[in-house]
Amino acid sequence: MAANPMSQFDVYRIGPEIKVGAFDISFTNASLFMIISTVSILLVFNLGSKRNSVLPNKMQLLAELSYTFVAKMISDTAGSKAKPYFAFIFSLFMFVLFCNMFGMIPYTFTVTSHIIVTFILASFIFIGVTIIGFIKHGFGYLKLFVPSGVPAVLLPLIVVIEIISYLSRPISLSVRLFANMMAGHTMMKVFGGFVISLGLVGGWLPLSFSVALTGLEILVAFLQAYVFAILTCIYLNDALNLHH
């Protein structure tokens, strides 16, 4: 049902059903938009890095500005030790950004509006950061849960809170992105539906609201990608430079 604001999030199979063992890995519209996003990223940055002129053209400027933007973000939040993880954070930021932005085109599918996608990304980050932390600091990484300058009486409570907050990182990270995307797109659809149902007389108000929402959603799309990447940097910073 097209009028259902949630139907835009439906995943459906494109082509035949592919099964590997018990797992269904069929090609879906989600897969299609993942591929579109990644191919666009590769295309944009391939074009942007092809020619090296001292005076960059538009594509090169775009690629280089993105590069320096992400590099600055990483060095500001996680320091110089995070340099080996630059490529991953860059890919992550670009993937989320492009998926969010492609979702803003009408009749497209927003990959990042699915909790499973954001959760897999977030848990991958969580597990990776935890492994990096233990490799860098050994069991000293557990000091992360014991902040310095806390009275001994409060320490058990603080440690429990710290552990809970650490373990909830993947959930908060994934739910933040997923909920923002889903809420925004649902809102747009709802107001779009209002335009139709109120008709030529009353439809102008929701239409103008819808226009304003589109601008806001584009901002949110960028902002959430940025937040996703910067939180990854902050987690990485905890793992690389243990402060306590």
Next chain:
Amino acid sequence: MIKKIYFQSIFFSFLFFKEAFAAESGGMPQLNPEFWISQIFWLILTFGIMYFILSKFILPKISNNLESRKSQILENIEAAEKQREDSETKLKEYDEILLKSKMEAKSIFNQAREKALKDIGSKKEVLDRQIDAEIIKAEKEIKELRVKAPDKINKIAIETSSELLEKLIGSEINSSSISAIVNDLSKRNGDKYYGN
């Protein structure tokens, strides 16, 4: 304010849609696990390939481009600095040459002036000498004339006085006595007129 309205409406829309469409389509499609495995598989596949290509091929190229541009700009700045220094030394040299040539011109001018002055001096001397000689000669002539003049005047006086006397008296008078008288007079008055 707008933000508040925005989030409130999101909240209410959730409440609304959960109730309205829960029965119809089984709630949020996101919570339907039918395609979870497929999504995970495709996410890992696409993201993995993208990460691989970006990290292995594209990002090193971009960083390389940035580095090379940076180094090129630095080199250009260095070259510009060098050229500036060069031009400064050249300017200094030019100034020195200008100063030197000015001094030279001054000295040449001074020399020329001195020489001209010397020439003028020597020529003046020669001229002065000539003038002096002429003056001396003229003075000599004047002196001679002056010496001769009283005699001539005396002679004329004697002649005229003898003639006058002849006409007055009617007879000739001894010219020697007249000349004696004239000479005596001229000697007395000559001091008054000639100053010697």
